[in-house]
Amino acid sequence: MKQIGRYRLDEVEGFGAFATVWRGFDVELETPVAVKVLAENWAHHADVRERFLAEARLLRQIHDPRVVRVHDIGTHEDRPFFVMDYVSGGTVADRVKPPGSTEDALRLAVECARAVQVLHDEGMLHRDVKPSNLLIAEDGRVLVADLGSAKRLAEASGVTVTTGTPAYMAPEQARGAPVGPRSDVYSLGAVTYELLSGRPPYDVSDPGTLLHRSNDSRPAPLASSGTVPRNLDHLLASSLATRPDDRPESAAAFADTLEQIAGGAKVRHVRRVRREVSPGLAITLAVLVFAASAAATWFLIG
Structure with missing residues (x-):
């Protein structure tokens, strides 16, 4: 068993390349925690050490249930660490x-x-x-x-x-060009695409394909599977557009449109159910159509 101060790891x-996150336990408060330790x-x-500590400070500044909160920070054997809420439901990757x-x-x-929008609202x-x-x-x-x-929005407008x-x-x-909220919207589009299909929208095993992607590039449509509404394909294509201006203007706008599509998908499903008819009613309708057709034919001949 490993321990850092009062935290059992x-x-x-x-x-990752720079740090390890442990599921731990605060032995004094008797509560589970997550402890991130610099490698x-x-x-x-x-520079890496300062970046690590800057992350803890940023998380500490945000008071919102959609952002992990930092509760403590310290150093153990000359390695900085910080202590966060332990979130027990796993990750979206699962x-x-x-x-x-x-x-x-x-x-x-x-x-x-919605969670990413909280960050944007905090600048x-x-x-x-x-x-x-x-x-x-x-x-x-989430x-x-x-x-x-x-990175702070005020510092992201340059290279x-x-x-x-x-x-x-x-x-x-990827090009090191100026970034903004729509850069995170692109990432949200990629995450959504993977949630729906089980795979990322593009193969980036060759980094050059990302750097030189054409403006008219679109991910493979998902509506052909029969489980995804066609207007969702349109939203995914726009959120993954090469040009930032072609994407939804914010993470909140992206979320709003997703909610509208989800509601529309349910309505379409209900309508399909309503179109189902009993065999007896189907026969009656067929007879009425035949009778109407015969009457029309008699009228034209006469």
């Missing part, structure tokens, strides 16, 4: 393979977009929106986490350092 929940090999890099129903996928996608871009950075609470809320790549995950990264972000 029980199991690794996730890890030992980066502990003496001043829900993409195999994909769930269209209704569940849309509900989760709306939650993701921040996430710049690494992806399924593993979106946590699911027991009540179904919480945004991992602000290691976050930026490329950061993020290629499968979910907007083309302008």
Whole structure:
């Protein structure tokens, strides 16, 4: 068993190039926590260390149930760490393979977009929106986490350092061009596409395909599967547009449209059910159609 101060580290929940996140336990308050610890090999890099601590400060500043909250920060054996809420429902990445129903996928996608909008309202871009950075609470809320790549909107209008995950990264972000809220909207479109299909919208195994994507590029449509409304394909295509101006103007607008489509999909389903008729009624209708046709024919001959 490992321990940092009063925090017991029980199991690794996730890890990346710079840090490890543990599922832990606060032995004094007797409550589960998540503890993020900077990797030992980066502990003496001043720029990485500062970026790690900046993430903790950003998370601490936001008071919203859709963003993971930081409760404590410290250093253990010269490695900084910070302590966060433990979110027990896993991540959105756990829900993409195999994909769930269209209704569940849309509900989760709306939650993701609402969480990202909270960051934008606080004047921040996430710049690494992806399924593993979106946590699911027991009540179904999605919480945004991992602000290691976050940047203040006021600082994002110039040339930026490329950061993020290629499968979910907007083309302008990959090029180091100025970014904005619509860059995160692109990432939300990619997450939504994967929730619906079980795969990212584009193959980016060759980074050049992201850097040189044409303006008329569109992801493979999903409506042909019969489970996705056609207008949802239109929304996904616009959110994944190469040009930022062609995307929904905000994460909130993206969420609003998703909700409208989800409501419309339910209405269409109800209408299909209403069109079903009993065999007896079908025979009666057929007789009436035949009689009307015969009468029309007699009238024309006469």
